[in-house]
Amino acid sequence: DQQVKQNSPSLSVQEGRISILNCDYTNSMFDYFLWYKKYPAEGPTFLISISSIKDKNEDGRFTVFLNKSAKHLSLHIVPSQPGDSAVYFCAASGTGNNRKLIWGLGTSLAVNP
Amino acid sequence: EPEVTQTPSHQVTQMGQEVILRCVPISNHLYFYWYRQILGQKVEFLVSFYNNEISEKSEIFDDQFSVERPDGSNFTLKIRSTKLEDSAMYFCASSEGQGSYGYTFGSGTRLTVV
Numbered sequence: 001d002q003q004v005k006q007n008s009p010s011l012s013v014q015e016g017r018i019s020i021l022n023c024d025y026t027n028s029m030f031d032y033f034l035w036y037k038k039y040p041a042e043g044p045t046f047l048i049s050i051s052s053i054k055d056k057n058e059d060g061r062f063t064v065f066l067n068k069s070a071k072h073l074s075l076h077i078v079p080s081q082p083g084d085s086a087v088y089f090c091a092a093s094g095t096g097n098n099r100k101l102i103w104g105l106g107t108s109l110a111v112n113p
Numbered sequence: 114e115p116e117v118t119q120t121p122s123h124q125v126t127q128m129g130q131e132v133i134l135r136c137v138p139i140s141n142h143l144y145f146y147w148y149r150q151i152l153g154q155k156v157e158f159l160v161s162f163y164n165n166e167i168s169e170k171s172e173i174f175d176d177q178f179s180v181e182r183p184d185g186s187n188f189t190l191k192i193r194s195t196k197l198e199d200s201a202m203y204f205c206a207s208s209e210g211q212g213s214y215g216y217t218f219g220s221g222t223r224l225t226v227v
Binding site: 034036041042043044045046089091099100101102103104105106 | 144146155218219
């Protein structure tokens, strides 16, 4: 049951260029979307989120875009830095009391100097 | 910055043995979670805990699993009789409130069942 899909297992970009990580979802009841970053041997770290009532949220170098009709969101990192190299997880949350997160499989980003 | 602490970082156990994974959530957080990630697979929700009781659990969280908040600071996950397929990274998380996305994860416990 892949409610949240990250179809690219890996991505490689040059330092200074834009990184675009994509995420698709199938459950129209999801109303909040989050991106987490994970380094090896560490837990996921919250990066940025977006509510379903918005189509864009920006925080410094990170911007998340949401296209509800396409059930698609993307994370843009501009400019990419070598320290951004990590696994990026897309997660979604629906209505309800518990806000459990449904996760994608992750995309491993490598930013090359 | 407040953090969620998990111990041990790595646990090796024999099949059939009981294990207890420990977590200290952020002190003013009210919601607690366990997730796990089997190598190469997705991060999966196991259980959420609020007001001293389980508020939601997944299909994975069967009778072999239990959670407890024994003393108001620790939050533990017990696996009664471990199976090989329980080998995974187990992440504890806590959040301030149900409407808040201040979800903070611990660095995880790698459980290896042999």
